Amino acid sequence: MRKNKDIKSVKSYLEVNDLYLLNAPEESENPYVSTYMNDRILDDCIVKQFSISNNTRGIQFFGFSKSELEKMKQSLSDGAIHMDKILSGEEVLLMVPSYEVEEDGDGGMMQTFLSKGQYQGKKNQYKDQKYSVGDTLDFVQITSKDSRLKGYINEQQAKSNLKCTKYQVKIGGIIRQRINWFTNSVQPPTAYTIIGLNQTIHNMKILPTSSRIQIFLKKSTSYEQFDPQIQEYQKHLTGFDYDNHAAKMKEYRQFLMFIQALGMTLITLTAVVTMVIILIEERVYMMEKQESYQLLHILGMPYGKIGGVIFLQSVYSGMIGILLSIPLSYAVIQAVFGGITGIKEYFHLEWAIESYAVLLLLYVISAMLSVKKLE
Structure with missing residues (x-):
């Protein structure tokens, strides 16, 4: 060999x-x-x-x-x-x-x-x-x-x-x-x-x-290409047990990618739904208070300060959405994968952090647009 x-x-x-x-x-x-x-x-x-x-x-x-x-x-x-x-x-x-x-x-x-x-x-x-x-x-x-x-x-x-x-x-x-x-x-x-x-x-x-024996192939040769040669070796050896570790690792990597994609989707969707609900509630609240904001401007408060208040309220609402969506995401994962032992090991905290960071950024942009609309 x-x-x-x-x-x-x-x-x-x-x-x-x-x-x-x-x-x-x-x-x-x-x-x-x-x-x-x-x-x-x-x-x-x-x-x-x-x-x-x-x-x-x-x-x-x-x-x-x-x-x-x-x-x-x-x-x-x-x-x-x-x-x-x-x-x-x-x-x-x-x-x-x-x-x-x-x-x-x-x-x-x-x-x-x-x-x-x-x-x-x-x-x-x-x-x-x-x-x-x-x-x-x-x-x-x-x-x-x-x-x-x-x-x-x-x-x-x-x-x-x-x-x-x-x-x-x-x-x-x-x-x-x-x-x-x-x-x-x-x-x-x-x-x-x-x-x-x-x-x-x-x-x-x-x-x-x-x-x-462990066989390590050159990078130019895939295990699919080498498999016929293994079968030929098998003909000449009694009790030969062939374990294709490379194929198993490929399947495992595909499984892991699927689980990661599914996990990211679950976390993101749960966070989006939660934050959109809060965003709608916050926008309804802002529309109800629009006359109050106008009155504050008439009384001498500049639009800049009023916009700052609206901006802080929007960011605050976004943070509440994040905090609520974290346990909700975990609950969804448990409900979907509860029967699979150790499935939580495939989900990583950084996925949630990345998703929430992007959503918070979108929330900030939305708040800035709301301030612009008020002006």
Whole structure:
């Protein structure tokens, strides 16, 4: 692939999804794992067969290149990256992302992962308290002696075909947020995820469950043009899973543009309707008071001061319209998008500010025209 004239670069990764942590924390002693929504434990018959500790929890091992591992320094919460020790398999990084849990609109629970520094110890926030830098991780990999054996097996097949390999490694650094997984992993990370080099997995003699590659195309080549070549690669690789991230991002950008346009339209229309109603009321009031303004002029008040009063009244009415339209706009958005979780994240305050600034400017111009008409 690296020799392909349409490809700019290729990144390769190894991933292991069938590892199990030994002496894992129990839910009663560590709330972090009690509410984690993506986890698994080892089957009881396998635990008994290989005399494994009852407290097991599924973990993963992600392999990266040296350059990508170096970039993870900024994400470390504790410890350091000792590249030579990671390469040999003596140390690894442990990713244990802190998160918070909230109820969604349907009465279910929604898990949101926190970025570095966002954890504040709130009641609905969870942070692992079990492991520290320097601690030892003991884990096992259950593999089949027969590579053709796939799917569900019975207890007798397990006894004759499965083997258990134990591993031990030290924690060199801890990352308390999710990183480098969205476009890289076959499965989302579990509560505890080991991170190292691709070569670390080989040196520890761990069998990877997946090999992953990322293909970056040159600007002159679109993913639509390159798609037939991907299909050709797929013919020669068994278990090949193709994920067109570029196409997904294009769809997402189109969706985001649609939501932004719709949001701007809703905010602007709501503000316009509210302010037009107030503008009409203000104009009716001014017409009713026109004789009073004329009387003030007869009594000696110059048109300039009278115009200033009218101008201030118009601007004041416009400000009231803005203040009233802000909650009204929010109410309309909630009414239209109330069933979509997190839709408010797509609407930004600057949209409303821009809309209201333009409308206020129009209001000022309208007030100036009213003063001119009075004169």
